Amino acid sequence: MTDEPTVVRPYGDTTGDGMVQTSFTLPVPPGPRAEGAALQLAAKMGIEPAMVVHSHGIGAGFTFFVVYGSVRHLVDLAEVHVEERAYPLLSPSEVNAAVKTGLHRKLVVLGACIGTDAHTVGIDAILNLKGFAGEKGLEYYRELAVENMGAQVTVPELVARARAQRADAVLVSQVVTQKDAHLRNTREMAGAFREAMGEQRPLLIVGGPRFDPQMAAELGVDKVFGRGTTPGEVASYLVAALTPAPTPAPTPETTSTDAAQEVPA
């Protein structure tokens, strides 16, 4: 694998052709001037030469474009930093065994959608017996005691319940992201647990389709799960974070957000 190239370009149909396609709308009436404007934007995005392969007007003052072209930017794989899973993926029986030998009691998990978010899809997919992506939910795990508080739980309710149930872990799902509600709600929750319970607070885990998994520290939680997370990954993380060795504890989150971003924001 040593001769794998570290610098790559987008692939259309030939190595190194750099081909990308993109679509966007400009507040310009359709016509040659609009197409010229689209080409100018494409060039500034690094797509050169670019082809406006399609355009049509939307209403009186807007034009929609589909653009193909070769992007001049390079991607340096050596400069790409992503979070690798820092814990082993366990089967349900391995999770049960680890909890039983590690804790000698059930591991208590509390789940909720907080704030005004009424979308229980995420938390249900992880917790419900039914599960997600062919994996059974956490309710299926014999050694996990799971309570799903449902939607629109207030932060004080969640903190009180976590205390009453002596929750080991609190899972919060956030789907609504308008105006960064998911980030705001998460920070509020983390702050409330810190204030109410200090070091005794449960493990805090948030998840949702628009979270960046690298944001845990910034949000004040222990772990962030993004789109496509399965119940098994969550269960495995719980074991890694909450039961003593032999399972190694998770390594601290990397805070690097650097990627080979040459495209201007």
Place this chain on the structure above:
Amino acid sequence: MVSTRLDLDPRLTVTARELAARAAQPVIDLATRHTTVSVERAVLRLAGLAGTDPVAGEGDIPWVNRVVDTVREQVGLEHGVALPVWHAITSGAAHDLDDVAEQVGAGTARFTVPEGTAAEQARAAARAASARGIARIDANRARRDELVALHGDPPRRPWIYLIVATGDIYEDIPQAQAAARAGADVIAVIRSTGQSLLDYVPEGATRTGYAGTYATGENFRLMRAALDDVSAELGRYVRLTNYASGLCMPEIAVLAGQERLDMMLNDAMYGILFRDINPVRTFVDQRFSRMVHARAGIIINTGEDNYLTTADAVDEAHTVTVSQLLNERFAHEAGLADWQIGLGHAFEIQPDLPESFRLELAHAMLARSLFPDAPLKWMPPTKHMTGDVFRGYLLDGFFNLAGLLTDQSILLVGMMTEAVVTPWLSDRDLALRNVRYVLDAAGGLSEDFSPPPGGFIDRRAHTVLTEAVTLLERIVQDGLLESIAAGTFGITKRPADRGKGLDGVARIAADHYNPALDVLTEKADD
């Protein structure tokens, strides 16, 4: 025009409706024995009380809340607010309703529950005020009929239903007009997240909604006026939809009638299951709100699509049918005619499942055949929209085709960017192009499409209907409230003595008087 129908086993359909009626009856009885703060506030809104108390809170508490809360503190809610409030007027303690509100604001109001002749006078005055309020709603209904006659209905079914949601009514208006020009027949203004759980209706034109725009009387008026303009321009009456759900269903229903909205989201159980609103509160509120909608000539839209976002669309298909049957029963009881009952269902089967499209057709045809005269609302995929916008666009195309093949009445336009962003201008445009392509390319296809008896679609529809009957039998046996408490619908368990808004429910006393119900039921018997 030939319509696609399955020949459903009449024993099953008759049994299903009988069971739905039996399941609903105890809840209807319960609803008639209770009132709620929102029902009582609706009575005051109907009589014309509007505005907010400039002094209470941050100046955003409506007068109807202030008056109802004060009446409740002084004499309780069990008599209804009409008796004490109009007694204050007929006894000369206040000139009119606004004066009552002012006295409440000043802290000088002293409410008593009248008896004998004084009670008769208060009832008569309250009834006259309610009748004037209903007359305004009647006039709006007549005006709608005139405008539909003048501009015309959409040229074809299904009606194309598009959502606008910026949070700012003044941004919504040009977007809604643009959507109408691009082909939308129905504009829905999504509400601000969390409005369901506000125990008051915000006031005035609003610009600060969150993932949606607040439902207020003034926002309703502004949007309806804007759509009247665009209807005249297009020569097609463009309908307006909002949401009578949450803690203020009855009041929002009144506002919708006052401002000539055309359709309203209104589900009998949605608030209970998805918003954790107390079941009794919900059933009382939905009954009153539906009586107002019935009178206003509004088409309700029920929320069965929601079940399928939390449960499996194949395994739980029968819960949709059960909910449709219950919604139909509650709607009929509240006086809604079949043409007003827009029962919902959705295209939410896992697309990787073999024969998923045939299963969708079977479920959609079951709804069409079981409710032949209902303006069914067909909702697009959301659960399996993954962010792969290309696949999403294809899936929406199949959704559009299924809607057309199975003769759906109202088609909510699906967005390929569902679950990614709130729709962009181009997303809406592409989505409408998708719909137009399918309608233009295959508009008459339902004429050629009749699944054979005993075939896959016919068998699947009967399986779902049979499962629905079995579930209804269980609900009749256990009780609807008990079934909701036990988690029969979706996975959520909602006991009747819990949930939000329970403190706003009161069992009515023998002398309870609701003048709006009085006027509404009298006319309904005509």
